[in-house]
Each structure stands twice: as structure tokens, then as C-alpha cells.
Amino acid sequence: MTFSGELWARGGAGVYDEIVRHPFITGLTDGTLDHDAFRYFIVQDSHYLRAYSRALSLVAARATDEDAVSMFALHAANAIAVERELHSSLLGSLGLTTADVEATGSKPTTTAYMSYLTAVCATGTYAEAVAAVLPCYWIYRDVGRELLKRSSPDPVYREWIETYGSDEFDAVVESVLAVTDALDVGASERERCHQHFATTCRYEWMFWDAAYTKLDWPV
Numbered sequence: 001m002t003f004s005g006e007l008w009a010r011g012g013a014g015v016y017d018e019i020v021r022h023p024f025i026t027g028l029t030d031g032t033l034d035h036d037a038f039r040y041f042i043v044q045d046s047h048y049l050r051a052y053s054r055a056l057s058l059v060a061a062r063a064t065d066e067d068a069v070s071m072f073a074l075h076a077a078n079a080i081a082v083e084r085e086l087h088s089s090l091l092g093s094l095g096l097t098t099a100d101v102e103a104t105g106s107k108p109t110t111t112a113y114m115s116y117l118t119a120v121c122a123t124g125t126y127a128e129a130v131a132a133v134l135p136c137y138w139i140y141r142d143v144g145r146e147l148l149k150r151s152s153p154d155p156v157y158r159e160w161i162e163t164y165g166s167d168e169f170d171a172v173v174e175s176v177l178a179v180t181d182a183l184d185v186g187a188s189e190r191e192r193c194h195q196h197f198a199t200t201c202r203y204e205w206m207f208w209d210a211a212y213t214k215l216d217w218p219v
Helices: 003-021 023-030 035-062 066-093 098-104 108-123 126-150 155-164 167-181 187-213
Strands: none
Touching: 003 023, 003 126, 003 167, 003 187, 023 035, 023 126, 023 155, 023 187, 035 066, 035 098, 035 108, 035 126, 035 155, 035 187, 066 098, 066 155, 066 167, 108 126, 108 187, 126 155, 126 167, 126 187
């Protein structure tokens, strides 16, 4: 089994099954999802993508070959581009502005997820950093494929679905999986990679759930 296959079997497959059954996802495809929940998601995703870009920059800095340095640096730049371009169009469709995003700030799950990614990418090994950022690539790609099959009667939701289910995004994910499978990982490091991968997979589920429940700071 490939290293990415090991990661998915131990920490990803079960979480992914729960994600595609989550009412946020099913509500996207049947059009019943509350637009306020989707607004929450887009605003929090804007904050998350900025932090994810910085995390990918840290991965690029730790990469052990020039191709990986270039790839992760490009992905870091692209994360910012997605945040600016896709969210700009969606914000207007949802009656929001960039000022609304800034005023809302980062909610609990977003803050926790961003902090965990940054900590692992800054203090862990290169392999640990790759394992930590991988679920965001992989789960979004696979969720995108599933959502494309179902589509949505809501034009705003359909716009988002078509972006993450694109062939271009699929190619990006495959390139990261190839890097993952080429890693030279020791036994103890391998276990830490499994822990990080499983944790960020859980954060992916929690991110959807926080949007669905519109989770806020308790005090």
C-alpha cells in the first residue's frame, strides 16, 4: 500500500464517509441548505484559506527537492487567488462584502484548525507538514467529485461545486499525492504523520459542521 493509501485507510476513509452524509453537504445538493449557513462557510473559508496559504508556504520552505518547493509555493499563491476571486463573486451573490468578512472574524473551529496547521508546519518535519495539509486537498477533491454527481438546483451552490470538482483541481491533488508517496518516512515520524492526517481530517468534518450549526464563540 502507498503511504497516502495508509493515511487514508487509517485516518481518512471513515471521516470522509461522515462528511458526505453531513446535512451541510446533502443540503447543498438538494438546495435546502440555509443560505446563512453557506454565508458562514464562505466567510470562514476566506479566513481559513489565508492561513492555509501561509501553511503551504511553510511546507514549501521545508521541502527537500526543488520541484516540491515550486509546487507548494505555487499552491500557496493559488490559495490566495481562490480566496480573492471565487469568494469575491460568491460574496456578492450572498449579499456580503469583504468588509463583512473582516468584521466577522475567525470563529472557534476555524481558529483551531488554522492554529493546528500552522503549528505542525512550523515545528514538525517536512513529512508531518505534508500529512497535515493533505486532507484539505484530498477531501475537497473527493467531496467535489461527489457533489458534481449530485449537482444542485441552487445556482450559488452550483458555482461553488463546479469550482472544486474541476479537472484542474484534480490534477493539483494528484501532484500532492505523488509527493506524499515519495516521502522517506521513519517509523516514529510515520506515526506522527498518521496522527496529523487524522486530526486535520476531523477538522474538515468540524468545519462543515460549524457552518451548519453556525457555531460562535460562547463568550
